Amino acid sequence: xxxxxxxxxxxxxxxxxxxxxxxxxxxxxxxxxxxxxxxxxxxxxxxxxxxxxxxxxxxxxxxxxxxxxxxxxxxxxxxxxxxxxxxxxxxxxxxxxxxxxxxxxxxxxxxxxxxxxxxxxxxxxxxxxxxxxxxxxxxxxxxxxxxxxxxxxxxxxxxxxxxxxxxxxxxxxxxxxxxxxxxxxxxxxxxxxxxxxxxxxxxxxxxxxxxxxxxxxxxxxxxxxxxxxxxxxxxxxxxxxxxxxxxxxxxxxxxxxxxxxxxxxxxxxxxxxxxxxxxxxxxxxxxxxxxxxxxxxxxxxxxxxxxxxxxxxxxxxxxxxxxxxxxxxxxxxxxxxxxxxxxxxxxxxxxxxxxxxxxxxxxxxxxxxxxxxxxxxxxxxxxxxxxxxxxxxxxxxxxxxxxxxxxxxxxxxxxxxxxxxxxxxxxxxxxxxxxxxxxxxxxxxxxxxxxxxxxxxxxxxxxxxxxxxxxxxxxxxxxxxxxxxxxxxxxxxxxxxxxxxxxxxxxxxxxxxxxxxxxxxxxxxxxxxxxxxxxxxxxxxxxxxxxxxxxxxxxxxxxxxxxxxxxxxxxxxxxxxxxxxxxxxxxxxxxxxxxxxxxxxxxxxxxxxxxxxxxxxxxxxxxxxxxxxxxxxxxxxxxxxxxxxxxxxxxxxxx
Ligand code: MIC
Ligand code: SF4
Numbered sequence: 001x002x003x004x005x006x007x008x009x010x011x012x013x014x015x016x017x018x019x020x021x022x023x024x025x026x027x028x029x030x031x032x033x034x035x036x037x038x039x040x041x042x043x044x045x046x047x048x049x050x051x052x053x054x055x056x057x058x059x060x061x062x063x064x065x066x067x068x069x070x071x072x073x074x075x076x077x078x079x080x081x082x083x084x085x086x087x088x089x090x091x092x093x094x095x096x097x098x099x100x101x102x103x104x105x106x107x108x109x110x111x112x113x114x115x116x117x118x119x120x121x122x123x124x125x126x127x128x129x130x131x132x133x134x135x136x137x138x139x140x141x142x143x144x145x146x147x148x149x150x151x152x153x154x155x156x157x158x159x160x161x162x163x164x165x166x167x168x169x170x171x172x173x174x175x176x177x178x179x180x181x182x183x184x185x186x187x188x189x190x191x192x193x194x195x196x197x198x199x200x201x202x203x204x205x206x207x208x209x210x211x212x213x214x215x216x217x218x219x220x221x222x223x224x225x226x227x228x229x230x231x232x233x234x235x236x237x238x239x240x241x242x243x244x245x246x247x248x249x250x251x252x253x254x255x256x257x258x259x260x261x262x263x264x265x266x267x268x269x270x271x272x273x274x275x276x277x278x279x280x281x282x283x284x285x286x287x288x289x290x291x292x293x294x295x296x297x298x299x300x301x302x303x304x305x306x307x308x309x310x311x312x313x314x315x316x317x318x319x320x321x322x323x324x325x326x327x328x329x330x331x332x333x334x335x336x337x338x339x340x341x342x343x344x345x346x347x348x349x350x351x352x353x354x355x356x357x358x359x360x361x362x363x364x365x366x367x368x369x370x371x372x373x374x375x376x377x378x379x380x381x382x383x384x385x386x387x388x389x390x391x392x393x394x395x396x397x398x399x400x401x402x403x404x405x406x407x408x409x410x411x412x413x414x415x416x417x418x419x420x421x422x423x424x425x426x427x428x429x430x431x432x433x434x435x436x437x438x439x440x441x442x443x444x445x446x447x448x449x450x451x452x453x454x455x456x457x458x459x460x461x462x463x464x465x466x467x468x469x470x471x472x473x474x475x476x477x478x479x480x481x482x483x484x485x486x487x488x489x490x491x492x493x494x495x496x497x498x499x500x501x502x503x504x505x506x507x508x509x510x511x512x513x514x515x516x517x518x519x520x521x522x523x524x525x526x527x528x529x530x531x532x533x534x535x536x537x538x539x540x541x542x543x544x545x546x547x548x549x550x551x552x553x554x555x556x557x558x559x560x561x562x563x564x565x566x567x568x569x570x571x572x573x574x575x576x577x578x579x580x581x582x583x584x585x586x587x588x589x590x591x592x593x594x595x596x597x598x599x600x601x602x603x604x605x606x607x608x609x610x611x612x613x614x615x616x617x618x619x620x621x622x623x624x625x626x627x628x629x630x631x632x633x634x635x636x637x638x639x640x641x642x643x644x645x646x647x648x649x650x651x652x653x654x655x
Contacts, residue, residue, distance in 0.1 A: 002249025009131040015148045024626040026148035030113040035100045036063040038118035038137045040499035043084035045141040055146030059090035062100035067356040073496040076454025086446030097439035098329030098355040101297035112244045120539040127208030129226040129246045136541035136567040138638045154191045154220045158254035161198025163263035167424035171206035172396035175213040176268040180278035185533040187217030198262045204233035205303045213378045216275040270394035273382035281411040290371040292323045292404040299376035300328025307425035308401040309341040312348035318407030326353040331435030361490035362386030374403045458500040463572040465636040471593040472526035480531035487543035505546040525551030535564025544571040569629045570638035576621035
């Protein structure tokens with residue numbers, strides 16, 4: 001039987017298991033990436049594992065999330081990351097050089113290769129045929145040491161693209177349409193592979209906008225085949241030798257199929273405050289807009305900013321609206337400056353930020369109270385902008401720029417009809433992305449030979465093995481779609497503690513209940529209860545590490561998001577699945593216990609545990625886990641498990 005593109009790459013990298021949906025596979029990782037807010041823990045765990053050198057073909061450490069360094073702690077983190085990257089053999093991208101996914105796409109992404117990254121939008125280079133997966137930090141540490149990456153073989157969904165996008169409809173609208181149809185949990189356990197005649201109508205940057213935001217569907221990853229457009233793009237990036245042709249075999253079989261007619265796509269927005277609350281712009285037209293931001297790893301590329309610049313040429317933005325451009329990479333910003341486009345935008349009233357994630361996670365440019373912000377980003381979870389009760393719309397650069405010009409949400413087709421000289425900007429790729437490499441330090445250029453720790457760089461927290469029994473109160477009962485932004489918010493004043501778990505843990509679930517961390521500390525443990533899709537969004541392992549630090553032993557949820565589920569195992573927390581009836585019955589403060597020998601049952605492969613609530617009623621909670629995941633739980637988490645494996649390898653006689 002023929003293979004899909006996904007299967008071809010997986011088969012080339014398979015070191016354990018078989019490509020059967022729902023079974024665990026281990027694959028070899030060629031490249032890894034990490035960023036500043038997950039990276040400190042990646043390197044601390046790399047060291048704690050006793051690893052001495054990066055063993056993959058390429059590792060890159062980016063500093064992109066908190067580049068304003070408004071506290072010495074952030075600056076110390078960046079210095080630690082530079083020194084760790086230099087010591088162990090990774091590339092180092094300086095703060096301000098750009099967002100990891102954009103810079104990685106420009107400098108390193110390689111069709112046919114595998115990439116693992118400690119950021120949920122790692123799948124971005126799927127748009128040029130790389131099989132890229134986001135994970136928790138310790139998975140990256142272990143992979144960087146040369147070990148395989150394990151995950152459950154997902155279903156492969158054929159997303160068949162027909163037709164061609166009409167003027168003013170964009171790649172952003174394609175992914176918003178998928179979110180409208182499938183919702184934020186519609187992609188769990190799936191890889192989306194794009195096929196069909198519509199593929200060749202999309203440029204590589206358009207493809208990467210889509211693959212970036214497929215993350216919002218909860219999918220494992222997504223991928224496009226490669227073609228002349230990929231070859232041409234790599235040529236312009238100055239890396240023609242990285243091109244390989246990747247096409248599905250003619251008899252490849254998919255587990256499912258969705259069809260999207262590009263010619264029917266219209267300008268859309270995701271309304272506040274979930275990426276799947278998608279409506280046509282025309283439905284919300286007239287809503288006053290006070291802030292517009294072009295940027296992020298979804299639409300912060302040269303092509304996105306240029307599209308906006310063309311719309312702004314010889315015009316001025318509305319006096320009641322602020323407009324900010326945060327370029328995805330300094331290279332893009334450099335090109336746009338050399339070509340005069342940045343000056344054009346400044347003249348129109350635009351402010352330029354550093355090439356950073358910044359506003360995407362509430363670091364700077366926090367919207368005003370009771371105001372609407374339109375952003376070209378990928379997430380608009382409530383409060384993520386830094387303002388509780390915010391109203392953030394996600395849109396294409398075209399829709400965002402139309403809002404800046406008029407001060408209100410407006411379909412750009414309607415604006416073009418009003419201003420008869422406003423042409424759809426389309427996508428223009430530069431002949432060559434010939435930017436400076438000054439901010440990208442190769443392992444050979446490294447300036448440090450040992451990690452430099454400031455006072456805020458803490459220790460890796462550890463937990464003991466899963467106990468014989470589990471007993472504690474339900475410390476918090478939550479609803480559906482709780483994001484990792486709820487569990488550990490990413491605002492500037494909290495981000496600076498990502499390397500200091502005891503301090504960071506004080507903020508755990510503070511967005512849901514400010515008293516949570518103190519109550520958990522006092523109770524010395526307990527359990528959490530949640531509805532569907534618990535832990536969606538970011539890959540930050542801190543959302544499992546901090547609950548672990550506070551003594552949380554189990555999370556009882558109706559379903560879990562992929563990366564967070566893996567992180568719970570990695571930090572020794574039992575992720576148990578409950579049905580809706582049990583969810584409805586459990587109340588906050590209930591006393592929950594699992595009295596059987598939990599540790600023994602986990603190792604013996606038990607798939608269900610009886611939970612007892614207040615000695616009044618019982619219910620079943622399922623544990624769907626592989627052997628490896630059970631061993632990790634029993635060891636008390638991934639770090640201890642990996643150390644145990646290494647110790648048992650060493651105790652084996654050499655051949
Ligand atoms: C995000 O978009 O939520 C982040 C911030 O990039 C996170 C990573 C982090 O929390 O450090 C992600 O997507 O994984
Ligand atoms: Fe940065 Fe936002 Fe992209 Fe996350 S989603 S990597 S915070 S730009």
